Amino acid sequence: xxxxxxxxxxxxxxxxxxxxxxxxxxxxxxxxxxxxxxxxxxxxxxxxxxxxxxxxxxxxxxxxxxxxxxxxxxxxxxxxxxxxxxxxxxxxxxxxxxxxxxxxxxxxxxxxxxxxxxxxxxxxxxxxxxxxxxxxxxxxxxxxxxxxxxxxxxxxxxxxxxxxxxxxxxxxxxxxxxxxxxxxxxxxxxxxxxxxxxxxxxxxxxxxxxxxxxxxxxxxxxxxxxxxxxxxxxxxxxxxxxxxxxxxxxxxxxxxxxxxxxxxxxxxxxxxxxxxxxxxxxxxxxxxxxxxxxxxxxxxxxxxxxxxxxxxxxxxxxxxxxxxxxxxxxxxxxxxxxxxxxxxxxxxxxxxxxxxxxxxxx
Numbered sequence: 001x002x003x004x005x006x007x008x009x010x011x012x013x014x015x016x017x018x019x020x021x022x023x024x025x026x027x028x029x030x031x032x033x034x035x036x037x038x039x040x041x042x043x044x045x046x047x048x049x050x051x052x053x054x055x056x057x058x059x060x061x062x063x064x065x066x067x068x069x070x071x072x073x074x075x076x077x078x079x080x081x082x083x084x085x086x087x088x089x090x091x092x093x094x095x096x097x098x099x100x101x102x103x104x105x106x107x108x109x110x111x112x113x114x115x116x117x118x119x120x121x122x123x124x125x126x127x128x129x130x131x132x133x134x135x136x137x138x139x140x141x142x143x144x145x146x147x148x149x150x151x152x153x154x155x156x157x158x159x160x161x162x163x164x165x166x167x168x169x170x171x172x173x174x175x176x177x178x179x180x181x182x183x184x185x186x187x188x189x190x191x192x193x194x195x196x197x198x199x200x201x202x203x204x205x206x207x208x209x210x211x212x213x214x215x216x217x218x219x220x221x222x223x224x225x226x227x228x229x230x231x232x233x234x235x236x237x238x239x240x241x242x243x244x245x246x247x248x249x250x251x252x253x254x255x256x257x258x259x260x261x262x263x264x265x266x267x268x269x270x271x272x273x274x275x276x277x278x279x280x281x282x283x284x285x286x287x288x289x290x291x292x293x294x295x296x297x298x299x300x301x302x303x304x305x306x307x308x309x310x311x312x313x314x315x316x317x318x319x320x321x322x323x324x325x326x327x328x329x330x331x332x333x334x335x336x337x338x339x340x341x342x343x344x345x346x347x348x349x350x351x352x353x354x355x356x357x358x359x360x361x362x
Contacts, residue, residue, distance in 0.1 A: 006100050007052045007246060010159055014045045017093025024086035034080050034087070041076070041090060056249065059101050066098040070110050076115035082122050083139040092150040100156035101249055111151030115144050116125035127221060193235040216284050223276045233271065234260060237293055240275055244291070248283040250308075251290045256350045258297030267356055270329075271304055277325045278306035278352040288312025288349060300357065326352065 018041060025038070026030045048055060059065045073091035080087050091114055099107030132198040222243045227236045234256050241252040263271075275293065282291055288310030296303040326342055338356045345351035 002193045010097050011049050013093045013096040017090035018042055021086050022090040028086060044148040052304050066110060069094055074114045077118050078121045083136045092147055095151040095154055099151055104152045104155045105148055107151030107154045108148055111147035114147040119144055175317055217262055220280060222247050234295055237295060244279045252289055253292055255292055255294040260298050265303055274329055274354045282308045302356040304354040305351060308349040310349045312348060313350055
């Protein structure tokens with residue numbers, strides 16, 4: 001099954017924010033006061049749904065896009081009664097995007113920016129801060145610290161959501177006998193319901209919720225999802241790049257050099273495995289901003305090069321923890337008469353290069 005991407009969570013949180021805003025409008029007994037603004041934000045969410053992938057890619061490269069989004073949310077709060085705005089929930093939901101892009105620090109800074117803009121706009125509009133302090137001080141405090149707290153905790157909340165959803169979507173077919181056995185035990189062993197629930201709590205689905213690193217595991221599921229075998233090497237490299245960029249939020253591009261030449265299908269699984277493991281290591285260890293997947297054809301070889309602009313290898317080189325899969329692939333590629341190299345790339349980052357000699361290219 002497909003893992004749910006970050007784009008889904010960005011749109012989903014905004015949708016939940018709009019639904020809660022509608023509920024607050026009814027609770028405050030003013031459902032028609034701001035219906036036009038609510039509809040405008042709903043339409044804006046639909047537009048974002050259509051262009052969410054390029055928007056998120058642009059946000060990775062241009063952080064000011066996140067600030068513009070937060071500024072719009074702050075203005076919505078101010079024009080709809082800053083101390084009692086039902087759109088406060090929507091403004092907090094907007095913080096999901098900076099939290100996904102930059103982690104808890106990005107969410108915290110976006111929340112502080114939202115609160116700061118609200119108070120600045122209120123001051124510019126001439127709203128008195130002292131006349132109603134005794135009555136609404138707790139609302140002021142909520143506006144001042146609420147977005148920052150929500151933004152800082154948003155990555156943790158999304159992490160829990162992803163863990164639960166990804167664990168369910170990753171349940172393999174081989175686990176069906178286990179679930180069938182648990183179901184039979186529930187129907188036959190009615191004398192010991194406590195034991196059945198204890199066994200149920202130890203299923204792989206529940207264990208995965210605690211054990212796995214969500215973003216990397218979600219990316220792993222996406223990358224290992226099968227790709228159409230009829231595509232060319234360049235075409236499925238573009239598909240892997242798109243999946244990686246969607247889940248890791250790292251700008252990725254594919255570069256083709258030379259005239260494409262058909263290669264022996266025997267080496268397709270090896271090329272894909274090297275590409276997937278290289279991308280997983282970038283997401284897990286590199287702290288990179290960009291990744292380049294280069295495919296080069298020449299008279300002597302077919303070369304796949306994956307390089308990033310991240311932290312690079314430590315002094316221990318490829319012996320770094322987390323690169324065991326690439327170490328194993330080095331031996332595997334040598335059995336095919338190919339060569340796999342992992343080295344520091346100039347001016348920054350790590351390069352993974354797979355070379356298939358001429359005699360192994362059709």
